[in-house]
Amino acid sequence: MEALVISLTVFVLAVFVGFEVITKVPPTLHTPLMSGSNAISGITLIGALVSAGTEHSTLSTALGLAAVIMATINVVGGFLVTHRMLAMFRRRD
Amino acid sequence: MLGWLVNLAYLLAAVLFILGLKGLAHPRSAVRGNLLGALGMLLAVVVTLLDQRIIGYGTLIIGLVAGSGLGALLALTVKMTAMPQLVALFNGFGGGASVLVAGAALAETTSVEAGPPATFLVAVAASGIIGAVTFSGSLVAFAKLKEIVRGSLRFPGMQVLNAMLLLCAAGAGAWLVAEPANGWNFWSIVALASVLGLLLVLPIGGADMPVVIALLNSYSGLAAAATGFALQNSGLIIAGSLVGASGLILTGIMCRAMNRSLTNVLSGRVGGAGAGAASSGEEIYEGRVKASSAEEVALLFDVARRVVIVPGYGMAVAQAQHAVRDLCNLLEGRGIEVEFAIHPVAGRMPGHMNVLLAEANVPYDKLKELERANPSFPQTDVALVIGANDVVNPAAREEPQSPIAGMPILEVDKARTVVVVKRSLSPGFAGIPNALFAADHTLMLFGDGKQALLDLVAAVKEAA
Numbered sequence: 001m002e003a004l005v006i007s008l009t010v011f012v013l014a015v016f017v018g019f020e021v022i023t024k025v026p027p028t029l030h031t032p033l034m035s036g037s038n039a040i041s042g043i044t045l046i047g048a049l050v051s052a053g054t055e056h057s058t059l060s061t062a063l064g065l066a067a068v069i070m071a072t073i074n075v076v077g078g079f080l081v082t083h084r085m086l087a088m089f090r091r092r093d
Numbered sequence: 094m095l096g097w098l099v100n101l102a103y104l105l106a107a108v109l110f111i112l113g114l115k116g117l118a119h120p121r122s123a124v125r126g127n128l129l130g131a132l133g134m135l136l137a138v139v140v141t142l143l144d145q146r147i148i149g150y151g152t153l154i155i156g157l158v159a160g161s162g163l164g165a166l167l168a169l170t171v172k173m174t175a176m177p178q179l180v181a182l183f184n185g186f187g188g189g190a191s192v193l194v195a196g197a198a199l200a201e202t203t204s205v206e207a208g209p210p211a212t213f214l215v216a217v218a219a220s221g222i223i224g225a226v227t228f229s230g231s232l233v234a235f236a237k238l239k240e241i242v243r244g245s246l247r248f249p250g251m252q253v254l255n256a257m258l259l260l261c262a263a264g265a266g267a268w269l270v271a272e273p274a275n276g277w278n279f280w281s282i283v284a285l286a287s288v289l290g291l292l293l294v295l296p297i298g299g300a301d302m303p304v305v306i307a308l309l310n311s312y313s314g315l316a317a318a319a320t321g322f323a324l325q326n327s328g329l330i331i332a333g334s335l336v337g338a339s340g341l342i343l344t345g346i347m348c349r350a351m352n353r354s355l356t357n358v359l360s361g362r363v364g365g366a367g368a369g370a371a372s373s374g375e376e377i378y379e380g381r382v383k384a385s386s387a388e389e390v391a392l393l394f395d396v397a398r399r400v401v402i403v404p405g406y407g408m409a410v411a412q413a414q415h416a417v418r419d420l421c422n423l424l425e426g427r428g429i430e431v432e433f434a435i436h437p438v439a440g441r442m443p444g445h446m447n448v449l450l451a452e453a454n455v456p457y458d459k460l461k462e463l464e465r466a467n468p469s470f471p472q473t474d475v476a477l478v479i480g481a482n483d484v485v486n487p488a489a490r491e492e493p494q495s496p497i498a499g500m501p502i503l504e505v506d507k508a509r510t511v512v513v514v515k516r517s518l519s520p521g522f523a524g525i526p527n528a529l530f531a532a533d534h535t536l537m538l539f540g541d542g543k544q545a546l547l548d549l550v551a552a553v554k555e556a557a
Contacts, residue, residue, distance in 0.1 A: 044190040068160060083124065
C-alpha cells in the first residue's frame with residue numbers, strides 16, 4: 001500500500017507539472033507538441049525491454065518483444081518526425 | 094546495475110522530458126527541447142539495458158532494430174499533409190505497447206506461488222482498458238483520416254452499449270483481481286476495451302478529428318502511467334502523466350474552439366442532427382453568389398494594402414500551401430501587408446495548418462491565432478479564405494438556432510472584401526449553408542485550391 005501511495009504522489013505531482021509546462025506551448029506548435037509528447041509516451045519501452053529480456057516465460061517474452069517493437073516505432077518515429085517538423089519553423093528574415 | 098542508480102537515471106530522464114516540453118514554449122527553443130526529450134529517452138533505455146535481470150539480448154536487438162527501422166521509415170517519408178494519420182498511428186502503438194507490457198508483467202507474476210498484490214492487478218486492469226481503447230480507437234482514427242474508412246457509424250443506443258462495455262471491462266478487471274491465475278480475464282478486458290475503442294471513434298467525423306486525436310494522445314500517456322503503477326516504475330508514471338496532461342489540455346482547447354462539450358463531440362452529435370436547418374442553402378445562395386475570376390481578384394490586390402489569408406482543411410487536401418506561399422511573397426513584394434489567420438480547429442489535428450505553412454517556408458510570426466486575428470479584420474482590404482467553411486460562418490455569431498451557434502469564428506466578413514477559394518457551395522462538416530458566400534462583399538473563386546492559387550499568382554504577376 002505504501003508503494004501505491006508513493007506512486008500516486010509522483011503521478012499527481014507530475015500531472016500538475018505537465019499542466020503548468022504545456023499551457024505555455026503556443027498553438028503554432030501544437031502538432032509538434034502532440035508528436036513529441038507521443039514519443040515520450042513511448043517510455044513504455046523500458047518496461048517492454050525488461051519483459052522481453054528477462055526470458056521469464058515464452059508468453060512474457062513474446063508479449064515483450066511485440067511491445068518493444070511497437071514502443072520503439074513510437075519513440076524513434078515520434079522524436080524524428082517532431083524534429084523534422086520543428087526544423088521547418090522559421091522567423092521572417 | 095544497482096536499483097537505486099537505475100531509478101536515479103530515470104529521474105534524470107524525467108527531468109529531461111520536462112525540460113524538453115518546456116522548450117516547446119517557443120519555436121526558437123523547440124528543436125533543442127525535442128532533442129533533450131530524445132536524450133532523456135536514450136538515457137532511460139541504456140540504463141534499462143544494463144539491468145542484470147536481462148539475459149536475452151538477442152530478442153531485444155531484434156525488437157529495437159525492427160522498431161527503429163519502421164519508426165524512422167514512417168517519420169522520414171510521411172508527407173506533412175498526412176501528419177494527422179501518423180500521429181494517430183503512433184498514439185495507437187503507444188497504447189498497444191502499454192497493454193502488452195501489462196500483459197507480460199501479469200504473465201510473469203501469476204506463475205509465482207504467492208500471488209500478486211491487488212494494487213498491481215488493479216493497475217494492470219487499468220492499463221489493459223486504457224491501452225486497448227487507445228490502440229483500437231487510434232487505428233480507427235488512422236483509417237478514417239486516411240479515408241480507408243468513410244462515413245460514420247451511428248446507431249440508437251450506442252452510448253448505452255459503450256457504457257455497458259466499459260462496465261463489463263471493469264467487471265473483468267474485478268475478476269482479474271479476484272482470480273489472477275486465470276489466464277483469460279486479462280485478455281477479456283483487452284477484448285472488451287478494444288471493441289469500446291472502435292465504437293467510440295467510429296461515429297466521429299472529419300472536423301471533430303482534432304478532438305479525438307488529442308484525446309487519444311492523452312489516453313496513450315495515461316496507459317503508460319497505469320503500466321508504471323503496475324511496474325512501480327516512476328519513470329513511466331512521470332512521462333505518462335506529462336503526456337496525459339498534454340493531451341487533456343489540447344482536448345480542452347479544441348472543444349472550446351468549437352463551443353462544444355467533450356461528451357457532445359464523442360457522441361458524434363453535430364449539425365446533421367438538426368436536419369431541418371441543414372438545407373441545401375438554395376434560398377440563401379439563390380442569385381446572390383458572385384463567381385469571380387483570378388483576374389478580377391488580382392485587380393483587388395492591386396489596390397489592397399492589407400491582406401489576411403485564412404487556410405482550412407481544403408488547403409491541406411489540395412496541397413496548396415506552396416502556392417499560397419508564392420502568392421504571399423508576391424503580394425509582400427508589392428508592399429502589401431500579408432498575414433495568416435489560423436482557427437484552432439482548422440484542419441484535422443491541433444496546429445495542422447501551422448505545420449503545413451511552416452513546410453512552405455511561411456515564417457511563423459505571420460501566423461495569427463483567432464483572438465489576435467479578429468480585431469484586425471475591419472482594417473483588412475481582402476480576406477482570402479482557402480478551403481475553410483464552418484470556421485468563417487457568421488451564423489455562429491448571428492443565429493442562435495444554428496448547430497454552430499456560439500462557436501468562435503474568424504470574422505472575415507468584417508473585411509472590406511472577402512474572396513473564398515472553394516470547389517463548390519457544398520456545406521462544411523456542420524452541414525449548414527454559409528451566408529458569407531452570398532454576402533455583397535464576397536467573391537467566390539471556384540476550383541481546386543492549388544490550381545486557383547496558381548492562377549491567382551499568374552494573374553497578379555500579369556497585372557503588374
